[in-house]
Each structure stands twice: as C-alpha cells, then as structure tokens.
Amino acid sequence: MKKIEIITRTFKLDEVKTALAGIGVKGMTVGEVKGFGRQGGHKEVYRGAEYQVDFVPKIKIDVVVEDDFAAQVVEAARKAAHTGQVGDGKIFVSTVDEVIRIRTGETGEEAI
C-alpha cells in the first residue's frame, strides 16, 4: 500500500478531491498547513512596519491506496493541482506497512 501526500494551493482542494473521487478514491484526509519552497513568502505591512511572511498557507491531502493504483492517483492529482506557476506544491509517495479499520479490526487492503 502507498500513502500519497499532496501539498498544494488551498484553492485547488475541490478540484483535486473531485479528480480523485472520479477515479475511485474512497477517502482522504485533509489539513491546512503552512510552509515554503521555491515560491518563498510575501511581504505584509501593518502601520508602515514591514514583515516578511515566509510560511504561506497550503492544503495537504493524504490518500492511502493499493500499490497498483498509486500511479494513477498521483497523475490525477498532479493534473488537477497543476497551474504551471511556482508554488503548485509537491506530491510525496511512501510505502505503508499496515492499515487497520478501527470499527471491524480488518487489516491490509481490505481496510483501505
């Protein structure tokens, strides 16, 4: 099983969710996060005092899927989140050792 972490622009959440649901992803976890990459931050000014704000708000979507489904999910997410401008974000893919459904105790791909 693979965990796919998609970190991208906040306003892309709905498009990514719709794209993933459209290819059969059954669930996901979403969080509001802050970070910086090549996009860098921005300047804010309050009563003439300037502050460089490095951490910009992003959305993070976590999805866990079967191994052979992962590539399709990554591609769908990448297309949905893409704008072509610096700041589109990153997708991380990692291996998941185990999944347990709390309600029934099922494990492995059954539990996804």
Place this chain on the structure above:
Amino acid sequence: MNFIDNAFILICAALVMFMTPGLALFYGGLVRSKNVLATIMQSFIMLGLVSLLWAVVGYTLAFGTDIGGLIGGLDFAFLEGVGMDNAGSPAENLPHLTFMIFQCMFAVITPALISGAFAERMKFPGFLVFSALWLLLVYAPMCHWVWGGGWLGEMGALDFAGGAVVHMSSGAAALCCAILIGKRKGYGSQAFIPHNLPMTILGAGILWFGWFGFNAGSALAADGLAASAFVATHLATAAAAMSWIVAEWVHGGKPTTLGAASGAVAGLVAITPAAGFVSPMAAIVLGLGAGVICYGAIILKNKLGYDDALDVVGIHGVGGTYGALATGVLATIGAEGLILGNGHQLWVQFVSVVATWGFCFAMTYVIFKVVDATVGLKADDAAQDKGMDIAEHSETGYQW
C-alpha cells in the same frame, strides 16, 4: 433643569460607555492571538475598577469645590450631595447624577487607552494598581484643571471634549510606560502581526459611533452646539480616514484597512478638543492633517525604536496635541483662534500642551516606578512566550 437635555446626555453617557468595549476590540485585534483576552481585559475591566473609584472619590477630586485651581475638594465623596436634582451640578440644566455618570464614562476609557502602550507584556495585578493610582493622581487633577474650575480652564484653554484630559494625558502616559517597561520579547526580530483585523475594524467602528456621545454630548445640552460638534466630529474623522490611506499609498505602500481604521481614530482624537469650536469645513481641514501627521508619527516610532505596541503615542498623544493646537488656530464658534487674528489663543493652547505633557509624563513616571518596585509590572520572558492569556488569566481566546 431641562428634561430634553437630560434625556440626551443620558443617552450620550451610554454611547461613551460603549467606546470602552469598542476600544477593547480595536486593541484586541491588533495583538497576537495568545494575548487577545489579556488585552481586551485591560480595557473592559476599567468599566469595573474606574466606575467604582469614580463614585467613591474620583468624581469629587475632579468636580468638588476647587482648591487652589489644582484639585477638587471632598464634598462629593461617596457621591454625597450628588442627587436627582441639579443642586451642585456643574451643568445647571442637568441632574447632578447625569453629569456625574457622563463624566464617569470619560474617566473609564482614559486609563484603558494607555494599555495599548504596554500590551502583550504587563502583569494584571500591577496593571490594576497602576490604573487606579493613575486615575486618582493624573486623570482627576487633569479633569479638574480643564473642566472642574481649575487653572487651565480659567486661563482660557479650549478643550471641548477631552483632547488634553483624555487623549494627551493618556498619550503622555503611554510614552512614559512604553519607555519604562521596555520592549516585548522578540521585538525587532520576530514579526508582530495583528491576529484579527476585522475585530480591530469593528472596534474602530464602535469607537466612531460612541464618539458622537463623547463630542456632541460635551455640549451638555440637546442644542445647536451639539449638532455642530456632531457634524465636526464626523467630517474630521472621515477626512482623517481618507488622508491616512492616501499617506500610506503615497509613501510607497498600499492603502490598508488598518490604515483606514487608524486614520479614523486619529481624526476622532484630533477633533475632540475642537469639536464645538470649529466649522464643518475647518473640521475637514483638521481631519486631513490628523491622518497624515499621526501616520508620520508612527513611521517615526518605527525608526526611534521604543515599543509602543499599539501606537497610543502616535495616535492619542500626537493626535491630541495636534488637535489642541489646531483648535487654537481654527476656532471660530464661541471662541476666536488664529484665523480670526487671535494669536493669544494659540499661545494658551501651547501652554496647555506643555503643562499636560509635563504633568502627565512626570506623574506617570513616579506611579510606574512605585508600582513596579512594589507589585511588579513586567511579565517575564516565559510568561510572554506562553501568552498573557494563559499566564495571567488561565484561559485562551480561541478553541480549535
């Protein structure tokens, strides 16, 4: 006694009361989220502390029988002799109780104004003691000097609604406190970003609303003068909100909502001494100047480096001083300023500015040092890191 005047001034008293929670929101939005409650508390609790002090002894120190032009006697202590009729009332058209409670609301907001200077780093017990002493030793005499038959009023200083009594006094105290208490931990290295500007804008709106009670009510009658002060207040505030955002725009930034709100408050402050003495067009001129001058004062503060956290000096100190001097220039209603060829009025205003700054700064210095040495005033670094809400009040403003 005049029943219509009575109804009007009671409503104005309620409007002025509403300014203090408005100020709490104005200040509360400007601090970091971990300090929102402590900051709001430092305004809100003045409704408790100062109201009680005012009834017991504050009112009589300000409006009791004059002693040497300096302070009121104790004839009205515990509100003895302050009743439903106009006996002893400084305003013969009003019940003495009406005059007293209207003045009470002015006393409440003044120490609350100072709290912006030491926001995010003042311990609560010390704050209470400081505010109580400041009310009795600084506000009450200032109020007496200008409105209670004291020497500034006798000299002919014009202060319609409290430019010196409320704004210059709190501004001078704020400068003294900001210097004495020192900077917030991380000042200059960390970003101090307002955590909720919509809250601040709402607070500014409430201040603007309540200020009609403050200025129009200072006519102490439901008459044409009240209307004149109302209009002057509104126009000066509108002008200052506009001129502040233009100033920051021209100065190389963008027009900001915080600038609009700050400009509005600067305009309200500056028109306060002048409200009943200037024409509508003069009020606009005065307001335009207020926005630019107070913006400039805050830019200057950023360069000078003292940590007046919420810009009480820049807005109330500088705005109040500018307003007092501008009153000496622009007065045409019930008084004659420089534009009517009366240079003496400007001189009198200047003397009142020097006296107010000198007295309030010096007294605040003494009070601060005494309270700091006995009760303690500055929160340590650990408390500032944790946030004053948890450290001083064991609660937090937001749960998520």
